[in-house]
Amino acid sequence: xxxxxxxxxxxxxxxxxxxxxxxxxxxxxxxxxxxxxxxxxxxxxxxxxxxxxxxxxxxxxxxxxxxxxxxxxxxxxxxxxxxxxxxxxxxxxxxxxxxxxxxxxxxxxxxxxxxxxxxxxxxxxxxxxxxxxxxxxxxxxxxxxxxxxxxxxxxxxxxxxxxxxxxxxxxxxxxxxxxxxxxxxxxxxxxxxxxxxxxxxxxxxxxxxxxxxxxxxxxxxxxxxxxxxxxxxxxxxxxxxxxxxxxxxxxxxxxxxxxxxxxxxxxxxxxxxxxxxxxxxxxxxxxxxxxxxxxxxxxxxxxxxxxxxxxxxxxxxxxxxxxxxxxxxxxxxxxxxxxxxxxxxxxxxxxxxxxxxxxxxxxxxxxxxxxxxxxxxxxxxxxxxxxxxxxxxxxxxxxxxxxxxxxxxxxxxxxxxxxxxxxxxxxxxxxxxxxxxxxxxxxxxxxxxxxxxxxxx
Numbered sequence: 330x331x332x333x334x335x336x337x338x339x340x341x342x343x344x345x346x347x348x349x350x351x352x353x354x355x356x357x358x359x360x361x362x363x364x365x366x367x368x369x370x371x372x373x374x375x376x377x378x379x380x381x382x383x384x385x386x387x388x389x390x391x392x393x394x395x396x397x398x399x400x401x402x403x404x405x406x407x408x409x410x411x412x413x414x415x416x417x418x419x420x421x422x423x424x425x426x427x428x429x430x431x432x433x434x435x436x437x438x439x440x441x442x443x444x445x446x447x448x449x450x451x452x453x454x455x456x457x458x459x460x461x462x463x464x465x466x467x468x469x470x471x472x473x474x475x476x477x478x479x480x481x482x483x484x485x486x487x488x489x490x491x492x493x494x495x496x497x498x499x500x501x502x503x504x505x506x507x508x509x510x511x512x513x514x515x516x517x518x519x520x521x522x523x524x525x526x527x528x529x530x531x532x533x534x535x536x537x538x539x540x541x542x543x544x545x546x547x548x549x550x551x552x553x554x555x556x557x558x559x560x561x562x563x564x565x566x567x568x569x570x571x572x573x574x575x576x577x578x579x580x581x582x583x584x585x586x587x588x589x590x591x592x593x594x595x596x597x598x599x600x601x602x603x604x605x606x607x608x609x610x611x612x613x614x615x616x617x618x619x620x621x622x623x624x625x626x627x628x629x630x631x632x633x634x635x636x637x638x639x640x641x642x643x644x645x646x647x648x649x650x651x652x653x654x655x656x657x658x659x660x661x662x663x664x665x666x667x668x669x670x671x672x673x674x675x676x677x678x679x680x681x682x683x684x685x686x687x688x689x690x691x692x693x694x695x696x697x698x699x700x701x702x703x704x705x706x707x708x709x710x711x712x713x714x715x716x717x718x719x720x721x722x723x724x725x726x727x728x729x730x731x732x733x734x735x736x737x738x739x740x741x742x743x744x745x746x747x748x749x750x751x752x753x754x755x756x757x758x759x760x761x762x763x764x765x766x767x768x769x770x771x772x773x774x775x776x777x778x779x780x781x782x783x784x785x786x
Contacts, residue, residue, distance in 0.1 A: 331357045333651055334457035336440045339366020341628035341640030342463030348648035350431040361439040365421050366465050368637040375413045375487045380668050382409050383514035407490045442597035445621050459623045459651040466589040466629035475560035479567050480584045492517055493582035497569055501528035503667045504587035509549050510669045520550040533679035539730040540669055543710055591630045615657050617647040639663045664742050666735035671711045674738030677726030683716050691719045693775025697731040701762035708732035713771040722750035733764045740768050751775045
């Protein structure tokens with residue numbers, strides 16, 4: 330009998346298995362597909378390889394601003410596909426090696442939970458004192474009539490050696506806005522249609538507006554507040570019928586859907602009494618345990634954030650609790666990164682959410698357009714926004730749109746983790762010139778003594 334069996338070998342399951350082993354447990358990890366899960370094989374890593382290529386192409390086209398005369402003779406997407414396969418393969422090999430060095434037994438196959446202490450993996454039974462469910466999420470083509478036979482997913486995009494001339498993207502979340510950036514920079518004509526009133530509806534309104542402005546400036550059409558009626562094939566192209574606010578059809582060579590849902594079906598959880606919501610999310614408590622003692626769940630399988638770094642953090646907490654410790658997962662400190670161009674990095678409450686929660690707030694804002702490094706590198710789009718509690722100066726949320734946003738948001742996460750106030754943050758030093766200076770200047774603005782913005786704005 331194992332102390333812990335982890336079901337699912339993505340970032341969350343991987344972290345959980347290693348942490349449980351570090352704490353002295355005998356651990357097995359069950360994976361039905363390739364180790365690394367969606368993040369390594371079909372999500373985070375492949376998308377960043379493609380986005381890096383798209384950004385490089387974009388920067389080359391701007392080279393004349395720096396006195397460089399260069400001509401782009403074309404793109405070879407087969408090379409991008411080969412690079413993706415090579416990088417993901419190297420990461421998987423490294424992950425398997427680290428699991429082995431931590432004495433984690435890797436079991437290949439599909440797990441079905443039979444009892445709270447036993448699973449079946451392709452006909453072989455395995456017993457454990459505790460289970461951690463880390464089965465991730467899967468792409469879904471939704472219930473739009475015609476979508477199943479016509480629409481494509483990001484999985485297919487990352488295997489294409491020739492991209493479609495035009496793409497309609499359904500949805501306005503992080504995956505969809507990243508794909509819009511990628512596709513338009515590789516030469517596709519792109520439109521986004523979303524049922525929400527704006528793109529990135531879970532983020533601060535200013536973040537949504539700033540990203541939307543950049544996407545539109547690059548020629549991307551954004552259709553918001555619509556309803557998806559149907560999708561149909563018409564020769565080479567596909568047609569999506571929309572309603573509300575206006576009945577219209579949008580024609581494109583490809584229709585892309587990036588929607589995901591928890592991958593929890595047909596694995597026996599409900600049969601042993603685990604509570605699962607209608608959308609497939611496993612219900613958990615603050616210690617990440619389900620309603621069944623000894624069964625924990627983490628990451629995309631629990632719905633919510635669907636972020637690989639959140640899954641990894643949850644995996645650590647679940648493993649520690651399963652090994653007898655008392656750890657609590659704090660969701661307030663989960664940063665979000667969106668690799669549009671410019672990037673988005675956020676953590677904590679939006680301005681709207683802070684006000685709805687009853688806080689009396691102060692807001693600091695500092696634009697990239699007056700940051701020295703941004704000016705030097707011609708990276709002027711974006712701003713840093715800090716929301717704080719006006720009484721104590723507690724930092725409630727930070728929202729960055731701009732170059733290196735996904736990196737510098739880590740400063741805000743650490744500041745909030747250490748309970749730094751806006752006053753303390755505003756007194757900290759940064760190297761000049763760097764993008765990180767924008768964080769300090771936004772904090773000074775929140776504290777009402779910004780140095781480098783016009784007075785009485």
